[in-house]
Amino acid sequence: MKSGSRSNALLVELLIVVMFFMLTTTVLLEVFAKANSFSSRSELLTVSMVEAQNLADQLYSAEDADALLQRKGFTAENGLWSKEEKKYRMEVMVKPEEDETGIFRRQEVRVYSNGEMIYSLPCSRWEVKP
Numbered sequence: 001m002k003s004g005s006r007s008n009a010l011l012v013e014l015l016i017v018v019m020f021f022m023l024t025t026t027v028l029l030e031v032f033a034k035a036n037s038f039s040s041r042s043e044l045l046t047v048s049m050v051e052a053q054n055l056a057d058q059l060y061s062a063e064d065a066d067a068l069l070q071r072k073g074f075t076a077e078n079g080l081w082s083k084e085e086k087k088y089r090m091e092v093m094v095k096p097e098e099d100e101t102g103i104f105r106r107q108e109v110r111v112y113s114n115g116e117m118i119y120s121l122p123c124s125r126w127e128v129k130p
Contacts, residue, residue, distance in 0.1 A: 048111045059109070088112060102127050
């Protein structure tokens, strides 16, 4: 009789140990999945930010912003240029303001992911009329 109760106690202890490891595995898998998600999001932010900064620099130095955006693969619609990438969409809003002394080109590069704006990068340039 005693050996039967000991084997039952051993079986219960083994079940508790197995349940502990199953719970630990579940928690660790969830932690690793979130870490992978954060890593992917960080990579997306880094890549899109570098591309947006490069585009803003090129827009600042370009004589013809529209031609530059066309060469880069952007399409225009109502003064808003947009380009779809794999995981994000980049938009450029161009607003030139002209007066008697020159042209103030105001541009804004925006990056969207899943319909949510990640960030916005302004780029402006004053051009004096000759």
